[in-house]
Amino acid sequence: MMPSNAMADAAWLDPHDALAAVEGAPYGMFVCDASGTFELVNAAYEQLTGYSREALIGHRTFKSLHDLTNAIPQPSRAETTAAGNIEFDGECVCLHRSRTRVPVHLAVSRIGATAHGTQRYVGIAFDLKQHAQYQARLWYVTHHDHVTRLPNQTLLSERLELAISRCTRHGDGFTLLIIELDQLRKVGNALGQPAAELALQIAAERLRGVIGPDDTIACVGGTQFVLVAQATGAQTSALVELIRARLAEWPEFTQMPVSLAASIGGVSFPEHGATAGLLMRRANVALAEAKRAGSGNSRFFCPAMEAESTRQLELETLLRGAIDNRQLHLVYQPQITLATGELALAETLLRWRHPTRGAISPAEFIPVAEKSGLIDQLGEWVIRNACREASQLLRRVRNMPRISVNVSPQQLQRQDVLGIVTRALEDNALEARYLEVEITEGVLLEHTDTALETIQALRRLGVEIAVDDFGTGYSSLAYLTRLPVDRLKIDQSFIRRMLSDPQCHAIVEAVIAMAHALKLRVTAEGVESAAHAARLTELGCDEAQGFWFSRPLGQQGLYNVLRPFDGDTSSR
Numbered sequence: 001m002m003p004s005n006a007m008a009d010a011a012w013l014d015p016h017d018a019l020a021a022v023e024g025a026p027y028g029m030f031v032c033d034a035s036g037t038f039e040l041v042n043a044a045y046e047q048l049t050g051y052s053r054e055a056l057i058g059h060r061t062f063k064s065l066h067d068l069t070n071a072i073p074q075p076s077r078a079e080t081t082a083a084g085n086i087e088f089d090g091e092c093v094c095l096h097r098s099r100t101r102v103p104v105h106l107a108v109s110r111i112g113a114t115a116h117g118t119q120r121y122v123g124i125a126f127d128l129k130q131h132a133q134y135q136a137r138l139w140y141v142t143h144h145d146h147v148t149r150l151p152n153q154t155l156l157s158e159r160l161e162l163a164i165s166r167c168t169r170h171g172d173g174f175t176l177l178i179i180e181l182d183q184l185r186k187v188g189n190a191l192g193q194p195a196a197e198l199a200l201q202i203a204a205e206r207l208r209g210v211i212g213p214d215d216t217i218a219c220v221g222g223t224q225f226v227l228v229a230q231a232t233g234a235q236t237s238a239l240v241e242l243i244r245a246r247l248a249e250w251p252e253f254t255q256m257p258v259s260l261a262a263s264i265g266g267v268s269f270p271e272h273g274a275t276a277g278l279l280m281r282r283a284n285v286a287l288a289e290a291k292r293a294g295s296g297n298s299r300f301f302c303p304a305m306e307a308e309s310t311r312q313l314e315l316e317t318l319l320r321g322a323i324d325n326r327q328l329h330l331v332y333q334p335q336i337t338l339a340t341g342e343l344a345l346a347e348t349l350l351r352w353r354h355p356t357r358g359a360i361s362p363a364e365f366i367p368v369a370e371k372s373g374l375i376d377q378l379g380e381w382v383i384r385n386a387c388r389e390a391s392q393l394l395r396r397v398r399n400m401p402r403i404s405v406n407v408s409p410q411q412l413q414r415q416d417v418l419g420i421v422t423r424a425l426e427d428n429a430l431e432a433r434y435l436e437v438e439i440t441e442g443v444l445l446e447h448t449d450t451a452l453e454t455i456q457a458l459r460r461l462g463v464e465i466a467v468d469d470f471g472t473g474y475s476s477l478a479y480l481t482r483l484p485v486d487r488l489k490i491d492q493s494f495i496r497r498m499l500s501d502p503q504c505h506a507i508v509e510a511v512i513a514m515a516h517a518l519k520l521r522v523t524a525e526g527v528e529s530a531a532h533a534a535r536l537t538e539l540g541c542d543e544a545q546g547f548w549f550s551r552p553l554g555q556q557g558l559y560n561v562l563r564p565f566d567g568d569t570s571s572r
Contacts, residue, residue, distance in 0.1 A: 027126040031111075034119040036061035036086055048104070048125060050097030062123055066106055067093040086121060094125065103128040145219040147197050148204035156218035156226055160276040163216075163228050167269060173232040177266045178283045179207070179225040179243065182295040183259045195258070203260050206246045210239070226280075232268060240264055240298050248296075263290040264298035285309045316372045318354065319365055323377060328352055330385055331552035332403070334561065335523055335545040338537045343561060345436065345523075347404045347545065348386045349552050350378065370410060379411045384424045387435065389555050391428035397562045404436040404466065412439070412450060418457045425461075432462030438489070441467050452483060459484035466523070470511065480518055488515045492526020492546070499531060512539050 022029050028045030032038050038056045046053055049065055068088070087108055094102040108123040143155040151159065163174050181203055188196035200219070207217050207225055216228040231239050247260040265287025267279050282301040288309070290299040299305075322328055332346035352360045369375040383405050390403045411417055417437075425432055437458055439451070455465055466487040467480075490511055497504040508524070515522045524536050527546030536544055553561065 027124050030062060030123045032062055032121050032123065034086065034121070036063050038062065039120070045125065048094060048102070048127060062108065065095050066104070066125075067095060067101070091128065105131070147200055148219040150204055150225070151216060151218040153218070153220045156216065156220065156228075157276055159216045160228055160279070164269065164274070164276060174269050175229045175231050175236045175239070175266055176269065176279050176283050177227040177229065177240070177264055178287045179227065179262045179264050180287060180291070181223050182261050182263055184223045187258050199258050199260060203247060207243065210242050210246055236266065236268070240266070244296065244298070261296040263287060263295060265290050265301070266298065267301040282306065312368055315365060315368050316374070319352070319368060319374055322352055322354065323374075323381065327354060328381065329554070330382065330389060331554055332558045333545050333552045334550045335543045336549045337543055338533065338541055343401050344543055345402045345404050346558060347438070348382060348406070350382055370408065375408050375410050376415050379408055380415070380420050382406075383420055384427075387424040387428045387430050390434055391430045393555065393559055393562070394430070394434065396559060399562060400434060401562070402434055402436050402464065404438055406438045406468065409440065412454055417454050418461070421458060421463060422461065436464040436466055436486075438466045438468040440469055455483055480520070485520060487521040487523060489523045489525055495524050495526045495532060496528070499535065509539055512541055516540065
């Protein structure tokens with residue numbers, strides 16, 4: 001209720017504005033004199049009582065319309081009329097003109113005296129039933145996801161706590177599942193946010209159809225559902241399979257089928273000392289393991305996962321420090337021209353040596369960098385330092401090979417790769433012809449528009465483009481004819497088996513022939529024997545890299561290899 005001096009504080013308001021504010025108020029309002037006789041009422045009060053303002057003002061008192069006999073006033077605000085004070089704040093009954101009784105909350109407060117010393121009061125009244133409905137709607141909005149109409153994180157937390165409490169009392173168990181739609185963000189990028197929301201709604205309806213009456217399904221995070229299911233053991237396994245089967249049915253809208261494939265992470269209760277937060281964290285750990293195994297997989301939490309998750313977090317923390325504390329360095333894998341033996345290119349590889357842990361393998365820290373988002377920072381560091389070291393080498397030798405750097409899919413999607421490369425070349429006074437960018441073929445299919453624009457700009461700059469690990473992704477001749485690619489690198493898995501597996505040999509031979517027909521050079525990765533090198537030479541492969549030729553070299557090692565050929569500039 002507005003305090004009595006509030007009206008005085010608002011005296012600066014224009015009287016017309018004040019009257020308009022009262023008239024437009026959502027609750028019934030009136031002004032009366034010390035006897036309770038109405039002097040002013042608004043439209044909401046007319047609607048609440050059923051009487052027109054003409055019938056009320058100067059003719060009736062508010063006490064004639066409000067039954068205070070069984071009222072429940074607030075003791076601190078209620079005063080007896082015998083004391084000459086009609087202030088009131090509490091619940092009572094409004095007597096409607098239609099003779100119905102409406103439960104209301106009524107508040108009457110003194111607002112001061114007129115110039116003649118007459119006391120005036122302001123009253124506010126609202127229908128308790130309508131107020132309860134408003135409160136119910138407000139509760140619903142704040143506890144449910146607006147897209148799927150499922151419980152949100154707030155309501156999920158409450159129900160999860162109740163499930164833990166109930167199962168602890170009765171010795172029962174339940175399962176917590178986190179279900180993440182793997183393709184939803186791609187649907188949004190390709191078809192727009194309305195399509196993504198429709199896919200989410202379809203998934204929600206399908207999940208509603210598989211849960212029991214005592215289960216809770218919630219939508220959290222925009223792409224995730226959380227299911228608290230009264231199921232354990234074999235029942236849980238059957239439930240997971242049912243969920244996967246239902247989501248595997250592709251809905252079709254906007255003339256395009258959309259995948260609802262989901263990764264699922266789960267944890268079972270009871271667990272000693274388990275809280276809602278702990279169960280959610282462990283289910284998320286299991287979900288991360290499922291996603292690492294590929295789209296559509298499911299995993300249940302085990303203690304080994306938590307240990308691995310802790311180790312991954314520790315490694316991420318150490319990696320952040322490694323960038324700032326100069327623990328990273330570059331090595332170079334030579335690529336040899338098979339026909340002449342010339343060192344034609346050198347692939348840049350990132351290495352990490354920790355002061356106490358020693359060398360940490362890229363196979364260990366690169367996945368952590370990709371998951372944590374550090375891959376962008378690492379990728380930029382590699383480009384800048386590769387250009388810096390190449391510039392330093394160029395001042396010492398004249399027969400300088402092209403330096404190749406890898407650009408990740410995340411970098412092409414999130415970073416200004418063209419700007420990073422341009423600045424690195426300019427800062428180190430290095431010509432673009434000394435740089436090559438390696439991309440994977442998956443980049444070309446998943447981010448075609450972005451990748452195409454960036455690759456074309458790099459090519460116009462003078463940077464050459466290579467497709468790394470060719471044959472392991474979604475090989476397609478279509479993008480090779482559309483993109484300015486200079487070289488294909490055949491993945492080492494084919495090279496290592498080409499002499500023992502006729503199918504691998506046929507793939508290698510076909511890739512070389514196809515690339516040459518498109519006027520592209522071909523590099524073989526993972527060459528580790530003279531027999532492999534000889535056979536690749538016979539097939540017409542252009543370059544090769546692997547331990548048969550050289551292990552990765554540091555900057556000084558690469559200089560030592562190049563120095564004997566310093567006077568030979570014919571192949572430059």
